[in-house]
Amino acid sequence: MNIELFFIPLTEMDVASTNACMALLSEDERAKVARYRAPKAQMNGLLVRAALRCVLSQGLQSRAGSSPCSSQRQIAPQDWCFEYGKKGKPSLCHKQFLSTGIEFNLSHSGDWLLIALAQDDNKGETANTALPRLGLGVDIERSRASTNIYPILNHYFSPIEAESLLALEGEDAQRQRFFDLWALKESYIKATGLGLAQSLKSFAFDLAPNSLLAVDDGVQQTAEPRNSVELKQQGNFAPQSQAMLSSYLQLPSRIPLYSNIKLLIEPETAQDATSSHAQHWQSYFGRLDEEYRFGLSLVFGDSLVQDGSLSKVTISMQLTSITALLAACSAI
Numbered sequence: 001m002n003i004e005l006f007f008i009p010l011t012e013m014d015v016a017s018t019n020a021c022m023a024l025l026s027e028d029e030r031a032k033v034a035r036y037r038a039p040k041a042q043m044n045g046l047l048v049r050a051a052l053r054c055v056l057s058q059g060l061q062s063r064a065g066s067s068p069c070s071s072q073r074q075i076a077p078q079d080w081c082f083e084y085g086k087k088g089k090p091s092l093c094h095k096q097f098l099s100t101g102i103e104f105n106l107s108h109s110g111d112w113l114l115i116a117l118a119q120d121d122n123k124g125e126t127a128n129t130a131l132p133r134l135g136l137g138v139d140i141e142r143s144r145a146s147t148n149i150y151p152i153l154n155h156y157f158s159p160i161e162a163e164s165l166l167a168l169e170g171e172d173a174q175r176q177r178f179f180d181l182w183a184l185k186e187s188y189i190k191a192t193g194l195g196l197a198q199s200l201k202s203f204a205f206d207l208a209p210n211s212l213l214a215v216d217d218g219v220q221q222t223a224e225p226r227n228s229v230e231l232k233q234q235g236n237f238a239p240q241s242q243a244m245l246s247s248y249l250q251l252p253s254r255i256p257l258y259s260n261i262k263l264l265i266e267p268e269t270a271q272d273a274t275s276s277h278a279q280h281w282q283s284y285f286g287r288l289d290e291e292y293r294f295g296l297s298l299v300f301g302d303s304l305v306q307d308g309s310l311s312k313v314t315i316s317m318q319l320t321s322i323t324a325l326l327a328a329c330s331a332i
Contacts, residue, residue, distance in 0.1 A: 001119075001120050001313045002118065002314050003116060003117070003136075003296070004117045004316050004317075004318065005115075005116050005138070005294075005296070005318070006051075006055050006116075006320055007112060007113075007114055007317065007318070008047075008112070008113040008114075008320055008322060008325070009111055009113075009248070009321060010043075010044050010048075010110075010111050010112060010113055011047075011111075011321070011322070012043065013043065013047065013322060017326060018046065020050075020326050021047060021049075021050035021326070022046060024054070025046070025049055025050065025053075026078075029049050033045045033046045044108065047322050048113055050325075050326075051113060052104070053077035053078065053080050053329075054077050054328070054329045055115045056077070056080050056092075056104065056117070057074070057075055057076060057077045057329050058325065059102065059119075060074065060100055075096065080096065081093035085193050086193075087195040088195060089105075089193045089195065091103065100119070101119050101120055103118040103119070103134050104116060104117050104118070104136070105136045105138045105190055107138050107140045107186070107190075107294075109140050109142045109292070112140055112288065112292055114139075114140040116138040116296060118134055118298075134299070134301070135193055135298065135299030135300075136191055136297075137187040137188060137189070137190030137192070137295075137296070137297045137298075138294060138296050139182075139183045139186035139190065139294065140288070141183040141292070142179075142291055142292055143179045143292075144179075145175070147178075149174070149175055149178040152178075153178075156185075157204075158202075158203070158204035158264075159204075160206055160264065161204050161205060161206075161207075164206070165177045165178060165181070179293060181205055181207075183293050183294055183295035184283055184295040184297070185205065186295065187294075187295035187296055187297040188203065188263070188283065191281070191297035191299045202265070202266045203265045203266065204264045205261055205263055206263070207261070227257050228254040228255065228257070229254060229255050229286075229315055229316065229317050230253065230254050230255075230317065231251060231317045232318045232319065233319045233320075234319065234325075234328070250289070255286045255287070255317060256286060256287070257285070257286045258284065258285045259282065259283075261283045263281060263283060280301075281299050281300065282297070282300070282313065283295065283296065283298075296315075298313070
């Protein structure tokens with residue numbers, strides 16, 4: 001199972017890039033973008049939809065022929081078709097999923113868009129299944145000093161999570177833990193496909209008081225086992241201002257990715273999330289920088305567990321931009 005994470009800055013676009021993005025969207029998507037009243041929201045809505053289409057085409061192109069379920073025919077960004085689950089989760093249309101085996105999910109917060117692609121190289125004869133076998137969810141969250149986190153704890157966090165958070169010393173550490181947990185919880189309900197129809201208090205990420213983040217004289221102390229994943233930069237990545245370039249140059253070349261995270265789920269919730277099949281899950285957590293963190297959750301069906309995919313997940317990360325994506329997809 002291969003997971004690719006694309007980090008894309010939500011920036012202002014020039015007229016040429018705006019027109020190029022608009023040309024990739026369907027009529028329905030253009031209408032949705034036009035309904036945003038604020039110019040910034042409209043620009044972000046356009047960039048998010050165009051970037052997803054470009055990432056799908058780039059991801060398929062980079063893996064062409066490497067997977068038994070990958071179509072040899074390239075799919076141009078404007079040709080992708082989407083459908084939506086009962087709770088509104090987007091996915092590829094049935095025909096394109098069967099030909100590519102690609103699952104995707106996305107999230108944006110503040111200045112960043114995160115897109116995740118998943119593809120199983122070992123589908124074999126089971127590639128043409130009627131339904132996706134993997135639940136994929138991502139969430140990126142910006143830490144906001146203005147958020148009053150304490151009233152929210154009682155409404156959306158389980159007692160285990162609230163107690164763990166309040167056991168940390170100092171408001172800074174508690175605030176960081178709040179957004180860490182929020183990213184993980186959002187990624188999980190997106191992976192199950194239930195979204196906010198699933199109570200955020202019906203499951204808990206059980207973190208030790210000093211796990212993932214504790215603050216000691218401004219230094220982050222970590223306790224959970226982790227892997228370090230290279231944050232690759234697309235060759236023609238080009239932020240549109242010197243200030244943006246300076247900010248992105250400060251991003252680490254490798255991102256610590258935590259995976260030994262405990263999840264407690266109410267039995268009836270687990271059954272609802274998997275349509276009576278056994279549920280198997282894996283969650284990951286990482287930090288792009290001090291301000292942004294992200295959660296990644298996978299919910300596996302029985303067949304993926306039986307063929308060993310749960311233990312064969314590989315994750316890669318790429319820093320790119322809408323300008324770079326448009327250039328890469330121009331020849332498709």
